[in-house]
Amino acid sequence: xVNPESPSEVLEIVTLRSKEWIEETGCAAGVVIxxxxxxxxxxxxxxxxxxxxxxxxxxGDGRVVLSTITHLNSDVRxxxxxxxxxxxxxxxxHRLFSVDRSEWIAxxxxxxxxxxxxxxxxVVIESVERKSGAHRxxxxxxxxxxxYFVGSxxxxxxxxxPCEAPTSRTKWGKEHGKGNVEHNNAIEDLLDDAESRxxxxxxxxxxxxxxxxxxxxxxxxxxxxxxxxxxxDGARHNYNRVSNSxxxxxxxxxxxxxxxxxxxxxxxLEF
Numbered sequence: 001x002v003n004p005e006s007p008s009e010v011l012e013i014v015t016l017r018s019k020e021w022i023e024e025t026g027c028a029a030g031v032v033i034x035x036x037x038x039x040x041x042x043x044x045x046x047x048x049x050x051x052x053x054x055x056x057x058x059x060g061d062g063r064v065v066l067s068t069i070t071h072l073n074s075d076v077r078x079x080x081x082x083x084x085x086x087x088x089x090x091x092x093x094h095r096l097f098s099v100d101r102s103e104w105i106a107x108x109x110x111x112x113x114x115x116x117x118x119x120x121x122x123v124v125i126e127s128v129e130r131k132s133g134a135h136r137x138x139x140x141x142x143x144x145x146x147x148y149f150v151g152s153x154x155x156x157x158x159x160x161x162p163c164e165a166p167t168s169r170t171k172w173g174k175e176h177g178k179g180n181v182e183h184n185n186a187i188e189d190l191l192d193d194a195e196s197r198x199x200x201x202x203x204x205x206x207x208x209x210x211x212x213x214x215x216x217x218x219x220x221x222x223x224x225x226x227x228x229x230x231x232x233d234g235a236r237h238n239y240n241r242v243s244n245s246x247x248x249x250x251x252x253x254x255x256x257x258x259x260x261x262x263x264x265x266x267x268x269l270e271f
Contacts, residue, residue, distance in 0.1 A: 001035060001046035003071065013037075013046065015067040015141070016054055027051050037067060037141055067141035074134040075189075077107045080126040081116075084153055091137050092130075095158040104158050108192060109171065119154035129196050130189060173204035176227065183243040186270075190228045190239055199230040199237075210262050211236040218257035226258060236265040 003009040013035075017027075025033045027048050035046040057064055075092035090096075092108035099115040099122055107128065110116075114125045150157045168175040168184040172191045177183035191202045201213060208224050210216050211231050217223050226238040238258055242251045255269045 001042070001044060009071055011042065012070045013042070013067060016064070022051065037069075042069065064143040065140050066143055069139045069141075070136055072134045073137045075108070076131040076135045076137065078127075078129045078131050079107060079110070080128075081153055081155075082124040082126045084123070088150060088155065089131065089135075090150075090157075097156045097158070108169075112196075117156040119156070123153045123155065127196060130193050172202060172228075173206070176205040177243065180243050183241060186241055187228045187239075191230065194228075194230040194232060194237070197232065199232040201229075201231045203229040208238065208258060208261055209236070210265065216261040218260040220257070222257060224254050224258045224261065236262060238262070238265050238267045239270065240268070241270045 001011045001013055003011050015037075021027075027033060029048055029050050031048050032045050033048065034044070036043040073091050077090055077092050079088040079090060081087070090107045092106060094107050095104040096107060096110065097103070097117040098105045098110065099117050101114075105114075108130075110125055110128050112125050112127050115122050116125065168177075168181050169188045172188055175184050176187060187204055191204060194202060201209075203209070203226070205225050205227060206229070208216055208226055208229065211234060215223065227241050228239040230237050240251060240255055240258070242248055251269065255267065258265075259267050
């Protein structure tokens with residue numbers, strides 16, 4: 001099934017449905033049918049690859065997994081928990097229940113030291129780091145429940161919507177990039193990663209400063225606003241991102257001024 005919010009991405013879905021549902025929808029290999037998983041926000045047309053008998057349902061406590069969805073995702077976070085040898089790998093948007101905030105929080109917004117609810121009580125987050133690259137991820141639909149427990153620590157988890165349109169995050173400041181969600185969120189990711197490494201004075205699209213926090217200017221007396229900036233190991237790091245080739249000349253000029261203003265900083269320009 002094509003992801004309606006990202007046409008270049010294909011969702012692979014395996015689902016359990018009744019014989020009546022199969023007959024009513026005309027399910028057969030090669031047939032295209034309207035398909036929806038409301039809780040996950042999945043809605044559109046899906047091509048049936050195959051129809052086969054239902055596997056034997058395991059006996060015991062708990063609920064039956066009705067559907068699995070898999071696709072590639074470049075926003076995967078590694079969540080390490082105190083006193084646990086095995087880490088969790090979750091998408092940035094996957095929600096866990098924060099005891100400290102008494103609400104569901106996206107994994108990307110969780111903090112080291114924060115307490116999560118588990119089946120047996122509570123567990124404390126040791127670290128949250130972003131995993132580079134694109135990775136195959138899975139989500140599940142559970143019989144009558146939208147929540148379930150994950151990992152050896154049985155952390156309380158909530159269904160996520162794999163088709164949800166990305167939105168600009170504003171943890172580090174208001175949206176930057178003139179409606180360019182990818183540009184804005186790349187800056188947010190940069191600062192998230194810097195924070196996870198212990199960096200300080202994290203700034204998003206704010207007036208340039210040196211490692212000591214003093215405002216700095218280029219040779220012509222002008223100041224710049226790095227897309228992202230932080231201090232790590234005693235050095236100021238400034239970052240600019242070029243998302244539109246039409247802006248390349250302007251971005252290079254701003255980058256040169258940024259270097260002039262603070263030649264001791266670690267300045268980077270990403271294309």
